[in-house]
Amino acid sequence: MSVGHRFIRGVAWMAAGGWTEQAINFVVFVTMAKLLGPELYGLLSMAAVFIVLAEALVRESVSEYLIAARDPQPEDYNATFWLTAALGLVLALLLWALAGPIAALYGHPIVAGLIRGLSVTVLMIAFTAVPVAILRREFNFRVLSLRAIAGVVVGGATGIAMALAGWGVWSFVGQWIAMIATNVVMAWTAVEWRPGLRLGWPHLRRAGAFGAQVLGLRMAELAVVQMPTLLIGATLGPLATGLYSVSWRLVETLTFLISTPLRMVSQPAFAAVAREGGRAGELLLDIARLTGVVAFPFFVGLAVVAEPALRLFFGTEWLGAAPVLSVLAFLGLYFAIALVQQSFCLAAGRAGAITLLTWANVALGAVLMLGAARWGLVAITAAFVAAHYLLWPLRYRLVARIGGMDAAPLVNCNIVPALATAVMAGAVILVHRALAAAPLGLDLALSILAGIVVFAALTLLLMRDRLSLALSYIRPAAPGGEAA
Structure with missing residues (x-):
């Protein structure tokens, strides 16, 4: 196989x-x-x-x-x-x-x-x-x-x-x-x-050195996650902290459902390709192309329907979390793509490089959030998300250097899904406004359905190559044929 x-x-x-x-x-x-x-x-x-x-x-x-x-x-x-x-x-x-x-x-x-x-x-x-x-x-x-x-x-x-x-x-x-x-x-x-x-000592040294780097990475990831809650609690108080925490919990859960399967499986896949003498960078590009078709509509759709979704499931007292959830949804989009890139670095044995970049994210995020605190909760959240996107080009450069490839294809493969998602978001907003007088549950369901139909149609029209790519991986290789 x-x-x-x-x-x-x-x-x-x-x-x-x-x-x-x-x-x-x-x-x-x-x-x-x-x-x-x-x-x-x-x-x-x-x-x-x-x-x-x-x-x-x-x-x-x-x-x-x-x-x-x-x-x-x-x-x-x-x-x-x-x-x-x-x-x-x-x-x-x-x-x-x-x-x-x-x-x-x-x-x-x-x-x-x-x-x-x-x-x-x-x-x-x-x-x-x-x-x-x-x-x-x-x-x-x-x-x-x-x-x-x-x-x-x-x-x-x-x-x-x-x-x-x-x-x-x-x-x-x-x-x-x-x-x-x-x-x-x-x-x-x-x-x-x-x-x-x-x-023996050489085995302990190799495993310990690599493990120390990954341990530093995990500590940085934990710092990234906990830092906004600490800063919001210290600067804006319990109400803002509660609104942020609920929004983050929703995005974290959805990110887990989308990103964790990709992250957990892609790392051994990259390592296996390298062991077999192949180019792991080519697999990374394929995964990036497939991930965009799922991640862009999922998280941008969440950003668009944040307000009616919170109103329906949590009640009007939680509507203050709607703009926070909309902003954090773009962090979910980032994680869906960036965590696969991180797995690529770990599979290549380059834990130290990605660890330093993650700690840089912590530092930049802290500076930006402290600077944005005077403008309130949404500004702090936007600063937190912006820190990740500002350093993302460095992550692309690191991944491209490790994979011995050009970074441009990794970036450009997201353009078509992003455009299709923008059209989808516009359709969802129009349907939601047209159904403003309808029951909230029906409004949300039809808005989401409209988004699914529009994006599916655009996928068939503009991204048939990605559907073919997915099928090429799903179908087992023919006996004696080349592996996908």
Whole structure:
């Protein structure tokens, strides 16, 4: 099976798993929120922010070395496993030690127990990072998708059962641990590799050096995400922070559903093409052409319908978030394309270059947002998004240099989708205005339908080559024929 075909199958599995996982998560969240109420959920949120940060640092950091490595030896797998386990242990112990001071800062002693109870998940994720990397390297995304779905099912059932039995806030802890434990079991049972003690200093040095660079990248990504909330809270207060947080949560969820399958699958695909002697840059260009057909209408459409969507699903009291959501939608568009470029750099073993660029994003974003604070929430949000777009040309240049290619095709392939999306957005606005007197649900549904029809027609008219490209990847290569 060609790399291209494995890429499409992997994206399909990850997309199906991600959408199913989020749907189940939503049902579980609503059920447990009704059973336990906002106060207990707030206590969990106080503890969860630190757990999520620590989990993110071990989930995809040192283990990324195994995907980029051309021909990893058993010693490389062992070195990566023990380095990741050590990182997880350090972070878990740090959480345990800081739990008391954090709880004192919040003024709720129970938060310390929640942090200590959940800190075990950081170590669990560290122990399963290598099996997950092996599954990604082997394009076994079917297992990864089923693993994610099984985790939310088992975790959700555990949490709801504990809530009904009167465990209170500890029901969230039980849900979390059961979900991660299910993920661990399914990952380890899907791979034959087991850790050993045979390793040497060169293997530790290579895995550690690459892992340190990726760890710096993950820290920069976390800083980028958390920085707007901190600055808005410090300069504009709780109301603006709440409006921004809801908008970001919506964009983050939709970005996860669109970008995560592409990011997770493209990295091993780029590495596989390089190992087979092909040009990973050509695959990057193909993915960029296909991504534009999906990302542009999805996120620009979100920007256009932000106001009626918030009015329908959240109520009029949240309408202040509409312009924020419209601006942040363009950040979702950026991530859909830029995260694939980032995966290209990681697959090429160039984690250091993309890490420096991400930290530059943090610095520029902070300067621009502080300067825009005097003009309010929308201005701060626009400054945050602008920082990413201003540095995007440097990312294009970096990717082109790594791929030994010209940056122009990577940029130009977005022109036609962007124009088609502009026409689509105009059609949606016209339909929405024409249906101003109609029920809001009908108005939103018909506006979205009009956008879909217009963009689909323009795709058939202007982007048939991209449909043919997608079909060439979907169809398996003929026996004895050339791979896609």
